[in-house]
Amino acid sequence: MQKKPDSLYVSTLARGLQILRAFDESHVSLSLTDLVARTGLEKSSVQRMAHTLHLEGMLERDPKTRRFRPSHAWLELAYTYYWSDPLIARALPKLIEFSQAKGETINLAQISGDHIIYSLRLPNQRTHFAASIVGRRLPALNTAAGRVMLSTRSESDIAAACAEWPVVQATRKTLMNRDDIARSILKAREDGFCITRDQMLLNEISVAAPIRGTEGQADAAVQISLSGITYDEQLALEKFLPTLLDTTAGILG
Amino acid sequence: MQKKPDSLYVSTLARGLQILRAFDESHVSLSLTDLVARTGLEKSSVQRMAHTLHLEGMLERDPKTRRFRPSHAWLELAYTYYWSDPLIARALPKLIEFSQAKGETINLAQISGDHIIYSLRLPNQRTHFAASIVGRRLPALNTAAGRVMLSTRSESDIAAACAEWPVVQATRKTLMNRDDIARSILKAREDGFCITRDQMLLNEISVAAPIRGTEGQADAAVQISLSGITYDEQLALEKFLPTLLDTTAGILG
DNA sequence: GCTGATTGTATCATTTATTGATAGTTATGA
DNA sequence: TCATAACTATCAATAAATGATACAATCAGC
Secondary structure, three states, rough: OOOOOOOOOOOHHHHHHHHHOOOOEEEOOEEEHHHHHOOOOHHHHHHHHHHHHHHHHOOEOOOHHHOOOEOOOOHHHHHHHHHOHHHHHHHHHHHHHHHHHHOOOEEEEEEEEEEEEEEEEEEEOOHHHHOOOOOOOOOEEHHHHHHHHHHOOOHHHHHHHHHHHOOOOOOOOOOOHHHHHHHHHHHHHHHOEEEEEEOOOOEEEEEEEEOOOOOOEEEEEEEEEEEOOOHHHHHHHHHHHHHHHHHHHOOOO | OOOOOOOOOOOHHHHHHHHHHHEOOOEEEEHHHHHHHHHHHOOOHHHHHHHHHHOOEEEEEOOOOEEEEEEOHHHHHHHHHHHHOOHHHHHHHHHHHHHHOOOEEEEEEEOOOOOOOEEEEEOOOOHHHHHHOOEEEHHHOOOOOHHHHHHOOOHHHHHHHHHOOOEEEEOOOOOOOOHHHHHHHHHHHHOOOOEOOOOOOEEEEEEEEEEEOOOOEEEEEEEEEEEEEOOOOOHHHHHHHHHHHHHOOOOOO
């Protein structure tokens, strides 16, 4: 828009994408004026972009309220993503196996810049909604999965990430001190797994193990969520770590 | 592109979306020339659109092969979709319950034009990949879920759909005769469920029940997939139909 | 059920940003 | 190694997007 002195950059397309990105988990349905407010674009421009996205099937429109909302096409894109990422097909059967054997929530997480993104999720009854659906992004440093992936990188990479990557306070017990986070990562480096508690959700224990690529580095991890009321850390590891490590070992990074 | 005499239609944005849609389950990675071939756009135009989509994080690019592929953003869109559709949150806990109780593959399907789209899937070990991932679209008439949704509509709607909606031959046993399909739908209308066999996959039994809205019409259905080797139709109904109907009854359309 | 305010829709002259052709560069494969 | 294909960069022409504005439809409050 402003600072793109790039002769190949098509700002019209970028504006259209801005409309799509104006929707998020707390803005699931937007009126024209909402879109104007959230994107900062001209009213006319928003009108045209939303209209076009609607015609092209990317936005649904409530004929009564005239509000726009995501269409099924957003799920179709996910479908295509799944086919495009070879790790998904390799990991899915192993995760299903784990899920059915243990009855606990299990996820595949991948690194995505300085965040992790959950790309496969097999929830159980106790899993809350946000933790049941794919595509969720969380700051890597705040999650067991992100830390265990980082732990497979060089110490300088780890230090850089700990210094620069974002952290968010999700619970009153979320680790915010970057030295503490660094220690957690270095411990994961020793252990080959990472366990956290109360980080994104109170009374939630999270255990993650890396899916290592050929260089030993991990861009993905398998993570399980357990009730911190039912289990303490030690028991969680006893009951689930061996299977978790089997699972990750059985997936080629 | 060609026939859009619409002063609000932004063709540049539509061209960008064409690039995204050039990817599908059998075209997961596309070079510039592939994109030109699949979209029919000018090379320069494709170059600019792909470049912009890459900068905006919608396309990943292999620096070695220079091929484009879907990015994690495609999953994030699905995440937002899930929040935007209130049915998802209502259905998910019930599906999880079913899945963990029965250990069989269970899906939430929604009508999407003349297709169904799977919006939630809880696979089991025997589920093959394409049937494990959300966002898959199938012709409504070929699926138990599609038929049972149609069965809640008026007889004229059913007749019209049977006459016009697409059907595809997925297996050698796929019902292609539209009268047979109509009979299947009318039976589902009587029964309140629909059962099929060998339609999308050989030796697969599919049982679906509608999630009815306030008018009695269904835009969604819950469907289970069962091995046709382990079960015959009668046994499948005996073992799973009551729970399936409980599940759909517990979800407000 | 009215009325004023807000939101959404339609139109149009201006000009910017996209276009498509092409030349240049890098990669690929025989 | 050379020939060919794929990708990248540049630029003048102009088509297409822009943003201002006028008009119409809803909605909220009375």
